[in-house]
Amino acid sequence: xxxxxxxxxxxxxxxxxxxxxxxxxxxxxxxxxxxxxxxxxxxxxxxxxxxxxxxxxxxxxxxxxxxxxxxxxxxxxxxxxxxxxxxx
Numbered sequence: 237x238x239x240x241x242x243x244x245x246x247x248x249x250x251x252x253x254x255x256x257x258x259x260x261x262x263x264x265x266x267x268x269x270x271x272x273x274x275x276x277x278x279x280x281x282x283x284x285x286x287x288x289x290x291x292x293x294x295x296x297x298x299x300x301x302x303x304x305x306x307x308x309x310x311x312x313x314x315x316x317x318x319x320x321x322x323x324x
Contacts, residue, residue: 258305259317261304262280262310264298265280266280267296268295280292283307
């Protein structure tokens with residue numbers, strides 16, 4: 237709900253992405269790519285290597301989401317997840 241101030245200008249609260257959102261964004265992008273019939277791994281790798289957002293579908297707002305976070309943060313999340321699941 238917008239907040240109202242004396243001059244009737246409307247301000248909307250925005251949701252701030254935090255570090256934990258890299259995982260959430262990757263999962264949402266993955267699902268959007270899969271839903272459109274793409275190979276999500278290939279498309280995400282293409283984006284990470286090139287920086288070209290057209291590797292990511294705009295379906296379900298995935299392209300906009302992936303552009304909200306730096307590529308190095310996405311790669312950090314991927315490495316962290318891999319290590320967490322494969323190192324004992």
